[in-house]
Amino acid sequence: MRLRNVVYFWREAWKSLRRNKVLTIASVSTVSICILILGMAVLMTANAGNVMKKLESDVEMVAFLDRALTRSQISQIEEQISRLDGVKSVKFVSRDTALARLEKSYGNKEYDLKSTLGKNPLPHSFEVKAKNPHDVPRIASKVGKIEGVYKVNYGQGVVERLFAVTKWVRAISLAFIVLLSLGAIFLIATTIRLAIYARRKEIYLMKLVGATDWFIRWPFFIEGILLGTLGALFSILLLAGAYSSLVSNMGSVYFIPLVTGGPILNQLYIALLAAGAVLGVVGTYISLNRFLDV
């Protein structure tokens, strides 16, 4: 593409933005509002995802061992479990430790279970974590088959329901974001169509004197990118300000693990900026094609 043309395209785009101030403001506001809503949805989804990840990563299984096992049998079992596919960590919990934990959960010294019961009723156990929490049920059934393991607990039933819920939450938020994006494209295309409609005579003339479709499109695309980026910029500033004050006000107070990592948020904001530019271009493309058909 010739430099002369590039200069021409940018100048035309800029002229058009300045000439149709009302439409420019309308388009930028439309993009802003769309990106703002989209950004809120994405932030909510990201946070919901964070919560779900946390819940899921808490899922682990406990393998209770038969009583009369020797030390070497126990370490053999540990071997076998850690060799299973998808196992992240295996931690031995002796019956004494288990009892101490139990007592502690009842409020320290008040209950001396051992003397009450006469002996420690608890078995040795292994706490097994999976690399992917979704593998827990599968691994648990394998662990249960190992000789010397008499029972595996992982919150059977509850965990499956948790996974079902998180799956649906993820699918629904994804669908929500896709729908929002489509709505945004439609809204932006409609606004941009007004701007293009105002210049239909110019486009018709360009076509009749022999301008190529791309020569006509470029200034409009540049205009769309500028509108989209500008609109997105406004909404990101607003969104970033609101979210950071939200995080600093409640992030430390509640147990909810808000997404606060700088890089993740920055990536999100950059993605929203790009989304603004893309919405601008796609909106322009959709609206423009009809007028090029001369």
Next chain:
Amino acid sequence: MLVQFYNVSKIYSNGVKALDDVSLKIERGEFLFLMGPSGAGKSTLIKLFFREEAPTRGQIFIASRSIVRMKRSEVPRLRRNIGIVFQDFKLLENKTASENIAFAMEVVGANPKEISQRVAEVIEMVGLKGKENSFPGELSGGEQQRVGIARALANRPLLLIADEPTGNLDIDTSREIMELLFDINRKGTTVIMATHARELVKAARKRVILLDKGRVIADNPNGESIV
């Protein structure tokens, strides 16, 4: 031979048959009037030249190239060789006379030096010197049509097509515009003009094609017997 139509018919999507089996030939350098009652198909015929409409049947050659089987991407090249003049001028109100003319060259990617040179040239040619910086709203109808003609000439077309270029002008102004078109024709550009203005055609003694209900009913080399 610049233009050849072979058995061309045009039926619009609403079923109206605007052209019915039209065949004609136009030589380089000719001046040709298209006449006929309202609805005869003059504008439709004109639109076929630069592919604003495509024919339903038949074959059209311009400078020996078929424009019927032409790809969409080749249409701009065709149009750069054809200047179009409109009855309602179709000037951009927010551009001055010279900007309106330059526009036609800018959008086909001409370079700025070439543009300013050529704009001055055609302004001179159509007799608009001194009005370069006037906006269309500040010009008379005749002057606006001169801008329209200058714009059509900017890219040095082989063929100038005008659909009722004097339709919105009084008779004296129309005669001036006719003189300008004859002048352009004398300098070598082929001109095709659709019109209802019998007096102008009678005075011109040029070739006349008469259309009625989409058919060519007469083709007279100097217009006498028709008008």
